[in-house]
Amino acid sequence: xxxxxxxxxxxxxxxxxxxxxxxxxxxxxxxxxxxxxxxxxxxxxxxxxxxxxxxxxxxxxxxxxxxxxxxxxxxxxxxxxxxxxxxxxxxxxxxxxxxxxxxxxxxxxxxxxxxxxxxxxxxxxxxxxxxxxxxxxxxxxxxxxxxxxxxxxxxxxxxxxxxxxxxxxxxxxxxxxxxxxxxxxxxxxxxxxxxxxxxxxxxxxxxxxxxxxxxxxxxxxxxxxxxxxxxxxxxxxxxxxxxxxxxxxxxxxxxxxxxxxxxxxxxxxxxxxxxxxxxxxxxxxxxxxxxxxxxxxxxx
Numbered sequence: 001x002x003x004x005x006x007x008x009x010x011x012x013x014x015x016x017x018x019x020x021x022x023x024x025x026x027x028x029x030x031x032x033x034x035x036x037x038x039x040x041x042x043x044x045x046x047x048x049x050x051x052x053x054x055x056x057x058x059x060x061x062x063x064x065x066x067x068x069x070x071x072x073x074x075x076x077x078x079x080x081x082x083x084x085x086x087x088x089x090x091x092x093x094x095x096x097x098x099x100x101x102x103x104x105x106x107x108x109x110x111x112x113x114x115x116x117x118x119x120x121x122x123x124x125x126x127x128x129x130x131x132x133x134x135x136x137x138x139x140x141x142x143x144x145x146x147x148x149x150x151x152x153x154x155x156x157x158x159x160x161x162x163x164x165x166x167x168x169x170x171x172x173x174x175x176x177x178x179x180x181x182x183x184x185x186x187x188x189x190x191x192x193x194x195x196x197x198x199x200x201x202x203x204x205x206x207x208x209x210x211x212x213x214x215x216x217x218x219x220x221x222x223x224x225x226x227x228x229x230x231x232x233x234x235x236x237x238x239x240x241x242x243x244x245x246x247x248x249x250x251x252x253x254x255x256x257x258x259x260x261x262x263x264x265x266x267x268x269x270x271x272x273x274x275x276x277x278x279x280x281x282x283x284x285x286x287x288x289x290x291x292x293x294x295x296x297x298x299x300x
Contacts, residue, residue, distance in 0.1 A: 001203050001280055003210060010272035013094060014265055019103045020090055021264025023110070026076065026083035028267020081117045086110030087268065088180040091275045109180065116179055119186055124172045131164050170204045171197045177278035196281050207277045211270060218266050229258070 014020060090106040135157045143150035175193035178184060184192070197204050 001206075001277075001284075003206060006207075006273060006276045006280065007210065007214075009095075009276055011269045013091060013272055014269040017090070017094065017101065018265075020087060020268045021261070022103070023083040023087040023090065023106070024266070024268025024271060025260060025264040026079040026267075027087045027271050028263065078114070081114050081121070082107070082110035084110070084176060084271070085113035085117055085180045087271050088177055088275050091272055092181050095276065095279060113180060116186055117176065120172065120175055120179065120189070123186075123190070124168050124175075128164065128168050132161060135161060166205065166208055167197065170208055173274040174278055174281075177275055181278070196278075200281055203277075203281070207273065211273055214270060214273075218270075222262060225258070225262070 014024065086106040086109055089109040090101045090103075093101040093106070139150050139153050139157065142153045171190070171193040174196050175189040178189040178192045179186070182189070182192075
């Protein structure tokens with residue numbers, strides 16, 4: 001397993017096919033939001049402004065605001081569940097289908113796989129909640145016996161919880177690829193993901209740590225950019241005497257394009273890692289297929 005090549009190809013594909021950033025923006029977790037601090041140094045004044053704003057807003061508007069927030073969340077979830085299979089399909093066509101990628105076709109594949117990806121997400125979420133719930137129940141039960149037993153149980157179960165997160169995250173990513181690349185049923189994708197994880201435990205651990213490490217590195221880079229761009233904007237806003245809310249609107253307007261570009265590129269590159277890793281697991285020595293032998297998809 002050549003992890004260096006996987007990383008290099010992931011970023012090369014993300015950079016070469018910039019239209020994939022549309023999918024990567026949602027598949028990779030959404031915006032790399034810019035949270036610049038517009039504090040002028042007078043915290044008391046800022047808090048008073050927020051209190052006055054909150055007091056002026058009637059309680060009746062809270063329900064519509066919450067509803068709008070829920071609707072936006074559902075839209076982003078739907079786009080995530082469409083963008084994930086679309087991005088996997090696009091990389092599959094680029095890598096194994098001779099580069100015959102079209103944005104519209106991959107988006108159509110994403111729509112077709114929406115319900116299967118929703119079922120897959122709910123399945124692994126349920127499994128994770130059940131396992132974590134069982135461990136929490138053990139700690140709580142032992143806590144009723146003696147506090148020391150609860151502390152010892154928590155120390156023992158913490159590594160188990162980390163392993164569960166690693167196992168479920170890895171198998172979830174592999175099952176996603178199996179669904180799209182092989183066009184199989186949900187149960188078959190879950191079974192294949194379990195076998196690939198069980199037989200390649202160390203390889204899964206390495207790619208898992210690589211994804212985490214790159215995510216941390218990208219996060220540090222994003223914070224650096226936020227500081228480099230955000231501080232001058234904050235200083236300009238303060239110099240011209242902007243209040244809190246106009247200043248925040250200015251920051252959002254100026255930072256949104258950069259945020260979208262960053263989120264799209266990095267989200268695409270990070271998601272590509274698991275797709276290329278999956279290819280190497282199922283075809284460790286197979287050469288890239290020519291365009292006329294691109295993987296076929298099962299009838300949906």
